[in-house]
Amino acid sequence: MNLKLAWRNVWRNKTRSLIIMASVAIGLLAGIFVLGLYQGMMRSRVRTVIDTEVAHLQIHHKEFKEDYDPSYTLDQELISKNLKKISEIKSFANRSVTQGMLATTTGTSGVRIYGIQPKEEIEVSQLAFKIKEGEVLNPSKKNGILIGKKLADKMKLKLGSKLVLTFTDRESSVTSGAFRVNGIYQTINTPLDEVIVYINRSTLNEYLGLEDTSHEIAILLHRDEDLELVKNSLQAQFPRYSVMTWKENSPETDLMVGTINQYSTIIIIIIMIALAFGIINTMLMSVIERTREIGMLSALGMNRKKVFALILTETVILTFVGVPVGFILSWFSILYFSKAGIDISPFSEEAMSSFGFTSIIYPEFPVDTMGSVLIIVISTALISAFFPSLKAIRLQPADALRQ
Structure with missing residues (x-):
């Protein structure tokens, strides 16, 4: 019952709901695309180190x-x-x-x-x-x-x-x-x-x-x-000799590869935090606009747990409708640029080459990090839903009906 009612409430203001869903999709697209860029850069750097610089292994006197x-x-x-x-x-x-x-x-x-x-x-x-x-x-x-x-x-x-x-x-x-x-x-x-x-x-x-x-x-x-x-x-x-891998011969590259997941997670969290403020603001506006309606539901017997769950469900729906759209857009955009490449040489060729990176980046879909991305998205939806839901259950039925 709550899910059906929440779904109807989401579409009562179609423009506002579509904006939030689009924001989620665009935010997820931006986050995953950045992860793909990082992963493509790191993969390209590793290939350069192995194929043109230090090879897979080197043998020296100790x-x-x-x-x-x-x-x-x-x-x-x-x-x-x-x-x-x-x-x-x-x-x-x-x-x-x-x-x-x-x-x-x-x-x-x-x-x-x-x-x-x-x-x-x-x-x-x-x-x-x-x-x-x-x-x-x-x-x-x-x-x-x-x-x-x-x-x-x-x-x-x-x-x-x-x-x-x-x-x-x-x-x-x-x-x-x-x-x-x-x-x-x-x-x-x-x-x-x-x-x-x-x-x-x-x-x-x-x-x-x-x-x-x-x-x-x-x-x-x-x-x-x-x-x-x-x-x-x-x-x-x-x-009696030292056998060293490319990771030991190029420790700075290995360090970058090892920390890329941490950097990627931080980027996603920053994007989701910014997105969370927009979701919270929208849902708070929705709660305020429906103060009288929520008061009537409470007066008719809907307890606070159900009111809380209703607002929570609406927020989660807004977030999760945008998630698959964001994933699909990310997949197709990364698939396209993984073949076409992104040429950044006009404005950063010298800076990139000073760190050993090519100026043409071929992004790769970050399959390995999708688990952490989903956890962050789910956490964002739940956290964003908490404050509007709390606002709804604090409304007193009598005061709400007088508004």
Whole structure:
């Protein structure tokens, strides 16, 4: 009986009811779309970290990353032989790594120098797709160097420009070499473009006084789900080395991914709080307009519990009619933009790239957070219904009938 009466009361003022329902739908659309944007950004960032920056896994000497001492090398031949036997591994690349200074006639800049084999690196980090000018390193050109566009602009370098790299070898002696810019690359992570340079691994090893060895092995897997399995297997095989996942090599990305659900929940709560004030205001107006009617119902025998339940039901109906509409609108809007993408490069490309994010966002429907969204919506409906219902049961029948 209460549900039927509440439904009729909701539609007594169609305009007001439709506005509240539309507000709920639009609020839910905004909240879920923002969650989809965040999820799409995080998924894109994780893919960038894995596919173009640190790969799924990296193997180092346990003390190497403390100060990048060139003497802490890997048993490259043994490790490579075992990696080829693991079916979950798609490809891997051996790298020699050191830190040093890049000097030109315009100044100096601190850099991290990667000695690579181009064929291996292309498969692991998609290096060939990053080239904006010139070409990937040619093994026959020992003094060729690949630098980032950000560094090239900073140091006023172009293709064919000469520069000098200075660093320490395995004996802690300072050594330096002259190089010529063979290519300029660009990624969506401009801070890395400014500090990472690539040269041939054989050339770097020669300067460092090393044989055919490496300091780092980057590993790309066929499936993300095999990450922990392969890590544990490799760590068991090579206990004297450190096997690190992308989460450990890029902790800031892992932190963002881990906190995205908390941020999303906060955003939904803020939107629902704003919406709650509108619902409360509307229902209070409805109660005030129906003061005489509520007084008559009370005088005819409707007790306070039933009056409370009536107003509560009306408020819940207003909220929950808008919920499915909001979900449907969210689904279709995210489905569309997940394919078309949202290009924000005209006003935030530089800001996004400074944090390693692409300027084209492909939202994803946040299925994992729908449970918490529904809980928040239900809580909002109940809280919004409490104050108008309380106002209704406080009315005295005699006073209400005189109004």
